[in-house]
Amino acid sequence: MxxxxxxxxxxxxxxxxxxxxxxxxxxxQRFFKETLDKPIGLKTAILRKISNRCFNDVKNMPAKDVLxxxxxxxxxGERYMRFIAFExxxxxxxxxxxxxxxxFESWLKKYVNNWGSCDHLCxxxxxxxxxxxxxxxxxxxxxxxxxxxxxxxxxxxxxxxPVRMKILLDEVFQTADVLLVDSDDMVQKGYGWMxxxxxxxxxxxxxxxxxxxxxxMPRTALRYxxxxxxANMRKKAMKRDLK
Numbered sequence: 001m002x003x004x005x006x007x008x009x010x011x012x013x014x015x016x017x018x019x020x021x022x023x024x025x026x027x028x029q030r031f032f033k034e035t036l037d038k039p040i041g042l043k044t045a046i047l048r049k050i051s052n053r054c055f056n057d058v059k060n061m062p063a064k065d066v067l068x069x070x071x072x073x074x075x076x077g078e079r080y081m082r083f084i085a086f087e088x089x090x091x092x093x094x095x096x097x098x099x100x101x102x103x104f105e106s107w108l109k110k111y112v113n114n115w116g117s118c119d120h121l122c123x124x125x126x127x128x129x130x131x132x133x134x135x136x137x138x139x140x141x142x143x144x145x146x147x148x149x150x151x152x153x154x155x156x157x158x159x160x161x162p163v164r165m166k167i168l169l170d171e172v173f174q175t176a177d178v179l180l181v182d183s184d185d186m187v188q189k190g191y192g193w194m195x196x197x198x199x200x201x202x203x204x205x206x207x208x209x210x211x212x213x214x215x216x217m218p219r220t221a222l223r224y225x226x227x228x229x230x231a232n233m234r235k236k237a238m239k240r241d242l243k
Contacts, residue, residue, distance in 0.1 A: 008057055008069065009076065015050045016042065016080055047080055051087040058088070063095040067103060074111050082111055083120065090124035094132065101129055101136045108143075112150045115186055122154045127161030134162065137171045144178040152179060153190035163198045172198050173209055181216055192224025199228050207233045 020042055058066050070085035089104075104126045112118045130136050137159070144155035155175050162168040172194055179191040199206040210217070210225055214237055217225070226237045 008054065009073065009081070011057070012050065012054050012073075012081065012084060015054065016047075019046050019050070042080060044083075047083055048087065051084045054084065055088055055091060059091075063092045066092060067100065071103075074107060077111075079117075082117060086117070086120045086124055089121075090128065093125070093128035096125075096129045096132055098133045098136055101126070101133075101139050104129065105139070105143075108151055108154055109148065112154075115150075115153065115189075118150045118153050118190075119157055122157035123160055126154065126158040130158055130168070131162045131165060134168060137162070137168055141171065141175055141178075144175050149184045149186055152182060152184070152187045155179070156187075156191035156194040159194055160197045163194070163201065166201050169198060169202055169205065173205075176209070176213075180213060180221075181218070183218075185218075185220055188218045188221040189224055192221035195221075195225035196227050199225070203229055203233070207237065210237050 058069055061069075066088060070089050073081040073085040073088075085107075104121065107121060108118070108126075112121060126140070130140060140155055140158045142155075143151040143158075146152055146155075156179060159168055159172050159175060163172050176191050176195060179187055182188060182191075195206050195209070206225065207229055210222065214222055222237065226234045229237070
């Protein structure tokens with residue numbers, strides 16, 4: 001397996017080298033100011049095409065072996081390898097086991113260092129695993145109390161896939177309760193986005209939650225949460241209560 005992984009990684013590197021464009025590096029740095037990643041000049045659409053082509057080499061393997069390949073890609077520490085690992089992992093949706101949540105949590109802790117990679121992993125493999133095994137939400141909810149900002153954001157964003165499928169609404173509000181007054185803007189935007197997605201299917205419930213908590217919610221989270229609500233609800237939610 002190791003020899004196969006090494007050959008696969010070298011093939012991906014050769015593909016990357018063909019398309020790397022230095023003039024695109026500024027865009028990456030502009031969007032992800034908080035990351036220490038070495039930028040590369042590669043548009044996401046091109047990187048996804050490379051990922052799809054190289055996935056043909058592993059698509060017939062058992063899911064556990066593909067995930068092992070993803071581990072090897074991540075160990076490289078290279079941003080594009082991380083992107084491809086997360087892309088390949090989401091292609092396995094429906095084939096996860098409950099134990100895979102431990103692997104994905106380790107990926108969060110070791111390899112996520114900006115909001116883009118956090119959301120890629122959480123709206124991909126983690127979100128679909130929780131959709132497949134809803135009881136695993138108990139583990140993702142523990143992340144909301146982590147000292148790691150990306151785990152706290154992940155606690156919210158990992159619920160977006162399930163709530164789009166009209167499940168785990170109670171857990172959405174429970175997670176928002178824990179993150180309600182978090183001072184980190186990346187976390188505020190994360191749980192605000194979670195509530196916004198919930199509002200597509202449960203507008204009245206989200207509106208009631210916001211009205212109950214708007215006195216404590218940071219304005220950033222509040223604006224995200226109500227973005228897709230009807231105009232009259234948004235107006236009420238944004239109105240400052242007189243004391």
